[in-house]
Amino acid sequence: MLKRKIIYIVLFLLTIVSFYAYSYLSEKKPITNCEWSGFSDSTEKVYINAAKVVVEPWKGRHHVYGIFMIPDGYLNDRMFVVTANNAEVHCGIFVSGDSTNIENVYAKPGYYVMKGMLNTRTGLSLILQGHGDSLNQLDNWRVGYSKAKQSHQFKIQNSKFKIRS
Numbered sequence: 001m002l003k004r005k006i007i008y009i010v011l012f013l014l015t016i017v018s019f020y021a022y023s024y025l026s027e028k029k030p031i032t033n034c035e036w037s038g039f040s041d042s043t044e045k046v047y048i049n050a051a052k053v054v055v056e057p058w059k060g061r062h063h064v065y066g067i068f069m070i071p072d073g074y075l076n077d078r079m080f081v082v083t084a085n086n087a088e089v090h091c092g093i094f095v096s097g098d099s100t101n102i103e104n105v106y107a108k109p110g111y112y113v114m115k116g117m118l119n120t121r122t123g124l125s126l127i128l129q130g131h132g133d134s135l136n137q138l139d140n141w142r143v144g145y146s147k148a149k150q151s152h153q154f155k156i157q158n159s160k161f162k163i164r165s
Contacts, residue, residue, distance in 0.1 A: 045077075050141035051113065052105045055132065057124040064123030065092075066116050066141040067105045073148050080116045080143040084131040092118035116143065 050066035057064050070076050082090045094116045100107045107113045126135050134140050 045144040045146045046074075047142050047144045049138045050080075050116075050143075051138070052103065053136060053138055053141055054103070055123055055127070055135050057120045057127065061120050062095075062117060064118045064120050064135075066118070066138075067102050067113055068116060068141075068143050069105070069107060069111045069113050070143070070145050072110050072112060074145040075148050076114065076143050076145040080141060082118055082135065083140045083142075084126050084129075084134045086134075088126075088131075090118060090122050090126070092116050116141075 048068065048070070051069045052067040053065075055064050066080065066082075068076070068080065076094070079091050079093055082092065084090065094114050099113055102113045102115050105113050123135060126132065
């Protein structure tokens with residue numbers, strides 16, 4: 001009888017702690033806001049969807065991300081957008097540089113791949129709100145890019161790494 005009471009008390013306390021943790025995390029502002037910097041100009045932008053999406057926030061930090069394939073000679077927005085439930089927009093940032101292979105996503109000839117991270121807390125919150133399916137859909141992850149201006153193209157061709165500013 002005493003063992004059963006202890007189990008109920010522990011379950012009750014875990015429930016209270018879970019509600020407190022969720023309310024605390026849901027009230028925190030995201031680390032990344034949707035303010036673009038250093039890219040927006042009058043050049044025409046093209047938008048593409050992610051080539052691969054990984055949503056595994058239970059594995060810890062840096063396990064909610066998308067991998068994008070962008071043509072050589074183009075500059076990206078430096079940020080990407082994830083749309084949940086066809087309305088709610090969340091932004092993430094690119095953390096790994098230009099590459100020909102990231103997590104078994106190989107760049108086609110004339111392209112490079114970049115890994116963009118969504119805040120783990122944001123991903124977990126969306127899953128808890130029931131938007132896990134929309135988070136896993138490639139069409140909901142987008143990045144914009146435009147043709148690099150002549151001065152940027154010179155830097156790209158004469159640099160070990162592609163310049164994105």
